[in-house]
Amino acid sequence: MGSGEAWVVMRTGRAPSNIAVIKYWGKRDEKLILPVNSSISVTLNPDDLSATTTIAASPAFVADRLWLNGKEVSMESQRYKNCLREIRERANDVVDEQTGVHIKREDWLKLKLHIVSENNFPTAAGLASSAAGFACLVYTLAQLMGVNERYQGELSAIARLGSGSACRSLDGGFVKWDMGQKEDGADSIAVQIANETHWKDLVIFIAVVSSRQKEVSSTSGMQETVQTSPFLHFRAKDVVPKRIKEMEDAVARHDFSSFARITCADSNQFHATCLDTSPPIFYLNDTSKRLIGLVERWNTQEGSPQAAYTFDAGPNAVLFTTESNSSLLLQRLLFQFPPAPGVVLSSYVVGDLKTLELAGIKSLKDLASLEPPKELAEPKIPLRTPGELAYIICTRPGRGAFLLKDLGSSLIDSTSGLPFSK
Amino acid sequence: MGSGEAWVVMRTGRAPSNIAVIKYWGKRDEKLILPVNSSISVTLNPDDLSATTTIAASPAFVADRLWLNGKEVSMESQRYKNCLREIRERANDVVDEQTGVHIKREDWLKLKLHIVSENNFPTAAGLASSAAGFACLVYTLAQLMGVNERYQGELSAIARLGSGSACRSLDGGFVKWDMGQKEDGADSIAVQIANETHWKDLVIFIAVVSSRQKEVSSTSGMQETVQTSPFLHFRAKDVVPKRIKEMEDAVARHDFSSFARITCADSNQFHATCLDTSPPIFYLNDTSKRLIGLVERWNTQEGSPQAAYTFDAGPNAVLFTTESNSSLLLQRLLFQFPPAPGVVLSSYVVGDLKTLELAGIKSLKDLASLEPPKELAEPKIPLRTPGELAYIICTRPGRGAFLLKDLGSSLIDSTSGLPFSK
Numbered sequence: 001m002g003s004g005e006a007w008v009v010m011r012t013g014r015a016p017s018n019i020a021v022i023k024y025w026g027k028r029d030e031k032l033i034l035p036v037n038s039s040i041s042v043t044l045n046p047d048d049l050s051a052t053t054t055i056a057a058s059p060a061f062v063a064d065r066l067w068l069n070g071k072e073v074s075m076e077s078q079r080y081k082n083c084l085r086e087i088r089e090r091a092n093d094v095v096d097e098q099t100g101v102h103i104k105r106e107d108w109l110k111l112k113l114h115i116v117s118e119n120n121f122p123t124a125a126g127l128a129s130s131a132a133g134f135a136c137l138v139y140t141l142a143q144l145m146g147v148n149e150r151y152q153g154e155l156s157a158i159a160r161l162g163s164g165s166a167c168r169s170l171d172g173g174f175v176k177w178d179m180g181q182k183e184d185g186a187d188s189i190a191v192q193i194a195n196e197t198h199w200k201d202l203v204i205f206i207a208v209v210s211s212r213q214k215e216v217s218s219t220s221g222m223q224e225t226v227q228t229s230p231f232l233h234f235r236a237k238d239v240v241p242k243r244i245k246e247m248e249d250a251v252a253r254h255d256f257s258s259f260a261r262i263t264c265a266d267s268n269q270f271h272a273t274c275l276d277t278s279p280p281i282f283y284l285n286d287t288s289k290r291l292i293g294l295v296e297r298w299n300t301q302e303g304s305p306q307a308a309y310t311f312d313a314g315p316n317a318v319l320f321t322t323e324s325n326s327s328l329l330l331q332r333l334l335f336q337f338p339p340a341p342g343v344v345l346s347s348y349v350v351g352d353l354k355t356l357e358l359a360g361i362k363s364l365k366d367l368a369s370l371e372p373p374k375e376l377a378e379p380k381i382p383l384r385t386p387g388e389l390a391y392i393i394c395t396r397p398g399r400g401a402f403l404l405k406d407l408g409s410s411l412i413d414s415t416s417g418l419p420f421s422k
Numbered sequence: 423m424g425s426g427e428a429w430v431v432m433r434t435g436r437a438p439s440n441i442a443v444i445k446y447w448g449k450r451d452e453k454l455i456l457p458v459n460s461s462i463s464v465t466l467n468p469d470d471l472s473a474t475t476t477i478a479a480s481p482a483f484v485a486d487r488l489w490l491n492g493k494e495v496s497m498e499s500q501r502y503k504n505c506l507r508e509i510r511e512r513a514n515d516v517v518d519e520q521t522g523v524h525i526k527r528e529d530w531l532k533l534k535l536h537i538v539s540e541n542n543f544p545t546a547a548g549l550a551s552s553a554a555g556f557a558c559l560v561y562t563l564a565q566l567m568g569v570n571e572r573y574q575g576e577l578s579a580i581a582r583l584g585s586g587s588a589c590r591s592l593d594g595g596f597v598k599w600d601m602g603q604k605e606d607g608a609d610s611i612a613v614q615i616a617n618e619t620h621w622k623d624l625v626i627f628i629a630v631v632s633s634r635q636k637e638v639s640s641t642s643g644m645q646e647t648v649q650t651s652p653f654l655h656f657r658a659k660d661v662v663p664k665r666i667k668e669m670e671d672a673v674a675r676h677d678f679s680s681f682a683r684i685t686c687a688d689s690n691q692f693h694a695t696c697l698d699t700s701p702p703i704f705y706l707n708d709t710s711k712r713l714i715g716l717v718e719r720w721n722t723q724e725g726s727p728q729a730a731y732t733f734d735a736g737p738n739a740v741l742f743t744t745e746s747n748s749s750l751l752l753q754r755l756l757f758q759f760p761p762a763p764g765v766v767l768s769s770y771v772v773g774d775l776k777t778l779e780l781a782g783i784k785s786l787k788d789l790a791s792l793e794p795p796k797e798l799a800e801p802k803i804p805l806r807t808p809g810e811l812a813y814i815i816c817t818r819p820g821r822g823a824f825l826l827k828d829l830g831s832s833l834i835d836s837t838s839g840l841p842f843s844k
Contacts, residue, residue, distance in 0.1 A: 228687075230656075230657075230660070230661045230691070231653055231656070231657075231691070231694060234653070234656045234660075235652075235653075238652070238656075239652045261700075264700065264701075265700050268697050268698060268699075268700070268702045269652070269653070269697075269698050271697055272653060272694040272695065272697040272698040273694065275690050275691075275693055275694040275697060276690060276691050276694040277690075278683070278686065278687050278690070279686075279714075279718040279721075279722070280690045280714060280718075282711050285708055285711075286707055286708045289704050289707075292701075292702060296701040296702075299701075300701070
């Protein structure tokens, strides 16, 4: 590589969001982002919820720069620096097929990067965009720099330095983040426990809540919990290890009843731990509680779990059900939470629309004629509160991070080395 | 006593409500109402929150009968039967001063009772009327039948059989319910840790929340928690015993900072335990959370506790502060929670109105000109939501159960033996 040459080498990757069903809350090491307990997540279909990131390297670049969802942001955060440093240290000689440029491993230490990243879902929706974002950054960077894992999970340990839950977004399907024991965090890695084809029967809805108060960030929230909650340590030590095993079993056996029971219990215990913090942290609001009520009433009526809910550090619900129950759950959601007046169906139910078709709902008129679900006959509960949800995303478990080979997917203009202007 | 004689002998007693600052949640024995942990409460001034009960005995009565807040209700519940049986067994010979009637101890076993009880606050407000009610029943019954305690706390153990928290409403000031160890519950009694004159500086506001969803009864709620919450046993065994000691210390030393810190932490932990129940139990709603936010922001702004909150099995807040801060707290409450349009001040702020005068608030106009408290300058929070509270009760720690000697206080017509018609 000669200096002054005008080449730009780049890669575009995509990484999914994930939703924890055994929750991560609390770090035992703030710097290395080592958790107080292991966690398990379901990877969400990247078609519906993912980050896409283009990373370009060029001798013409004078600094590492980052654009997130159309806005340039600072890379001063230690989280970015740690991820970049760890990948650069592991870089290899690369010959770029596209340009024929040859980059030596030592060159990567000097080459500056332009990074452009976008989510395919609104950041404001509070759908944990940092997990997909950091997973995508680390994955795409590793691809660009020819990094090979020296041990399984090495990349996940680097993504973990960006955002703890990001380590669970490299793989598809069902992923366990093992808390590990080592002081340097080398064994605090994510491992796939089943891939995305293992449990095809699982359907996921995300109910995005409209009115959102200012929320406590998960980083500072978990710090406060570690410092003040008497429950956290007990949960990490005495409750979670058993649940991790039970959840691995439930996934292996496609046992929806156990999966649902543990998922709901662990979401509730996570929020209980937040409430046990001083001052207390509230992520669930009255709409979240009505979503929980919808699922619990249905499950009670049927005498066994038909659906499960889980909530991260915000009021949005992630709901699980099985294929055969999916239209029943969507009908219940749409019955109790119709869209605000003026909102069209196509912007209210988004993502994988197969379930909407299965439910026989083609228009807002079909919504108006929905029958109340049987568990609502008695007792009478105030219902049908239009506009409480902003929209509903229909999705499924999905694949892990991957490269987009199509040049049209690139977010960086190869001639300018800058983001395409929109 | 000759049969057919038309005499009626009666007593009228009054017993206060109490609010737990270390919470009682979970029974180790459902029948004897023995708790999984000890608890501590503050007795509320009976002038503001109490039950008043008249109990009459007459050879003309053919059955035990009970009228609660103007309506006759069944006495079939084991809770009533247990209280009546225990007191009747301890009855003594009584010569009634009023009528000159002489009743022998064995007569009490046959004499039927008419019991009329009323609260001086709306039952619908969800202000744990059962504690005051059962304490008043047991206390007044014991007075009527000449019962003397054979050991301290014997009456509280009987009130406990009616409603666990009722045992804490016989004494004034600060009361500990010792969980006890015995299988028969004889040592699960309430003891006064300081009387109502001990900490004159303490001021109490009760913020009664307007919109109330149907709530899980505390009896069934605590059963479900005992059966399903991993946190409950840990709380009872590892958290509460330490807090009981710290709270006793704080009360002894008039240490408001510690009192406030423990009170808030224990309220939050009780609700966290409810949330850790399957299905989860929610007693706090979005208004409750805004009340917590009001107190927490003020405390954070000042760098030390200025006020404390605690919530029982419902969304109403009981707020504590000191005399010198009382008008500041009331102003904050009235700033953030103005009454609904059309509600007059005199029905919005009730009880002990000294603080309202101290705060210089004489009319709704004075409310409109309240300055925002300094902690609200930044960040901007949606505020001033009229009508979220139904009303605010101003009160203080108060005395325990007592007899009303004035015949005009009686709720039973001595000629008919029935409740006065209203």
